[in-house]
Amino acid sequence: MSGDxxxxxxxxxxxxxxxxxxxxxxxxxALPLDSTGTDDGAMPASPAYTEPEPxxxxxxxxxxxxxxxxxxxxxxxxxxxxxxxxxxEAMEEQERRExxxxxxxxxxxxxxxxxxxxxxxxxxxxxxxxxxxxxxGYGKTNQDTCFAHVTxxxxxxxxxxxxxxxxxxxxxxxxxxxKEALPRILLEELASQGTAEKALKATFPRVHTLTSDKVxxxxxxTTAVVVHVKGSALTCGWVGDSRAVVxxxxxxxxxxxxxxxxxxxxDQSQELHRIQSNNGRVDRLVDQEGRQVxxxxxxxxxxxxxxxxxxxxxxxxxxxxxxxxxxxxISKHELTEKDRFLILASDGVWEFISNEEAVGMVSKxxxxxxxxxxxxxxxHERWAAEEDGVVDDITVVVVNFNRSSSSVExxxxxxxx
Numbered sequence: 001m002s003g004d005x006x007x008x009x010x011x012x013x014x015x016x017x018x019x020x021x022x023x024x025x026x027x028x029x030a031l032p033l034d035s036t037g038t039d040d041g042a043m044p045a046s047p048a049y050t051e052p053e054p055x056x057x058x059x060x061x062x063x064x065x066x067x068x069x070x071x072x073x074x075x076x077x078x079x080x081x082x083x084x085x086x087x088x089e090a091m092e093e094q095e096r097r098e099x100x101x102x103x104x105x106x107x108x109x110x111x112x113x114x115x116x117x118x119x120x121x122x123x124x125x126x127x128x129x130x131x132x133x134x135x136x137g138y139g140k141t142n143q144d145t146c147f148a149h150v151t152x153x154x155x156x157x158x159x160x161x162x163x164x165x166x167x168x169x170x171x172x173x174x175x176x177x178x179k180e181a182l183p184r185i186l187l188e189e190l191a192s193q194g195t196a197e198k199a200l201k202a203t204f205p206r207v208h209t210l211t212s213d214k215v216x217x218x219x220x221x222t223t224a225v226v227v228h229v230k231g232s233a234l235t236c237g238w239v240g241d242s243r244a245v246v247x248x249x250x251x252x253x254x255x256x257x258x259x260x261x262x263x264x265x266x267d268q269s270q271e272l273h274r275i276q277s278n279n280g281r282v283d284r285l286v287d288q289e290g291r292q293v294x295x296x297x298x299x300x301x302x303x304x305x306x307x308x309x310x311x312x313x314x315x316x317x318x319x320x321x322x323x324x325x326x327x328x329x330i331s332k333h334e335l336t337e338k339d340r341f342l343i344l345a346s347d348g349v350w351e352f353i354s355n356e357e358a359v360g361m362v363s364k365x366x367x368x369x370x371x372x373x374x375x376x377x378x379x380h381e382r383w384a385a386e387e388d389g390v391v392d393d394i395t396v397v398v399v400n401f402n403r404s405s406s407s408v409e410x411x412x413x414x415x416x417x
Contacts (some may be wrong), residue, residue: 004167004309049156056379123402124150124159124229127368129376130395133348133383143171143222144346144395145179159395160186163242165309165346168220174315175222177211182193182226185210196228197330200237207325208314219306221315224328225261225344232335234342236260237328239312241347247359255363257356260331263347264312267296271311280322298324322403340367348394349375352382368398 117315132142143166152158160183166175185206189199204224211217223240236244250256266275266282275282281299284292285307296309298319308319314326341362350359358375365371375396383391 002260002340004165021082031212036152038314038325043058047336090278094406109260125368125402126150126161126397126399127372128395128397130382131302131376133391133393134389135391136389140393141172143167143175144348144392144393145172145175146344146395146397147179147183148397148399149183150399152183152232153190155361157230158190160226160400161229161342161344161399162224162226163244163344163346163395163397165240165242165348165393165395166220168215168217170220171222173215174211174217174220177214178207178222178224178314181210182207182224186226190228192302196233196235197232197237197332200226200228200235200328200330204237204239204314204328206248212317217315217317219316219318221313221319223310223346224314226328227260227342229335234260234333234335236331236333238264239314239326239328240264240310240344243347243350243355244342245355245359246333246339246345247341247343247363248342250358255340255359257359258333258388259355260333261329264310264329265309265352266298266309267313274325275323278323280319280324298322335401339401341371341373341398343371343399344397346374346393346395348383348392349379349396351379351392352386353379362398365398368400371398372396 030046048087078101115398126148127146128146130142130144130146133140144164145166146163147161149160152160157247162179162182164175164179166172168174182203186199188204189202189206190196193199193202194391207224209408211222223238223242225238225240225242228235228237234246238244238261239247242261243263244260246258246260247255248258264271264317267273272282275298279301282296283299284296285294287293295309298311300318300322306316306318308316308324311323312325312327316324320326343358343362353361353375361374361378362371365374375398376394380391383394
């Protein structure tokens with residue numbers, strides 16, 4: 001991330017591009033889909049995967065997937081044991097009892113319960129794109145990374161998406177470690193904490209500690225924005241200035257923007273108080289003529305280090321000694337049939353593109369792949385024009401909610417140009 005530390009170290013050049021898929025049929029959580037490229041700037045390409053509709057295997061499964069299951073369920077039972085006289089009436093009565101009891105039983109089993117089709121888990125198609133920035137005269141490593149698990153957790157009944165924006169000399173390692181660790185740790189915390197909010201709050205400090213132990217994070221770290229979806233419940237946790245927004249169909253036909261996150265900046269009153277209470281200092285840089293330049297940054301009280309331009313992050317061990325925090329803020333959102341898509345992105349997008357403009361661009365795209373590519377391209381062009389050729393790393397994940405289908409599948413990626 002350009003400008004998050006001052007001075008910013010220069011890295012080896014690398015253009016990142018990906019095109020990998022994640023079959024939902026794999027056991028356990030899907031393998032991470034990340035934007036970390038190879039030395040030549042691209043990962044092997046493979047076609048997007050779409051899960052076939054599951055075959056009917058047992059009565060309970062039919063009951064959960066179909067709004068009218070009686071005839072289907074009876075036909076299945078007849079395969080193994082054809083009902084005799086009076087059995088049909090008994091089965092119908094059993095079906096009515098189980099239907100009435102299902103919300104209680106499902107809740108006890110940890111399932112997401114819905115009394116209307118609008119709050120069922122939507123079919124999701126996800127795409128991501130990550131493009132390395134550039135600094136004229138220097139090579140640069142892409143310090144961004146991301147994952148997109150459209151099927152996640154026990155029985156693939158959840159989804160989780162994340163974007164990480166590294167900074168500092170080891171920023172690419174910091175973001176990479178966090179990306180690898182977070183889905184695994186979150187799964188453990190979901191099993192023990194009971195709610196996504198509690199699980200995310202417990203996960204971020206663990207990822208911070210693990211990343212700091214594995215990487216030299218004295219002057220390096222990463223942002224993180226993570227969105228967990230189960231049923232109609234969407235929960236977002238974040239540190240730093242990567243963002244997540246939802247696009248919702250408005251009453252006038254236009255797409256409305258719902259912000260799920262807000263940047264953590266050191267000059268915000270709550271953040272400033274915490275930093276100053278921990279002997280930190282928040283100030284802007286001063287140029288040779290005595291003018292303040294750039295964003296507010298976090299410094300030691302009596303030294304112009306480390307110069308972090310955010311108040312929460314993973315890693316950044318020196319900054320954490322003076323009040324920078326790894327505790328995430330949490331927001332919750334109830335998905336409805338009006339919600340069309342989700343965007344997660346690093347600040348390479350948000351520096352010159354507002355939440356509302358990004359939502360407008362994605363709403364006009366014909367697919368999440370097209371949306372991701374358009375956002376990355378637009379952000380790259382604006383950086384180049386506004387900053388004399390300097391461009392930050394740019395990463396976008398776009399998730400479409402398709403309410404016309406009841407299953408969850410399909411992940412694709414877009415090659416960076």
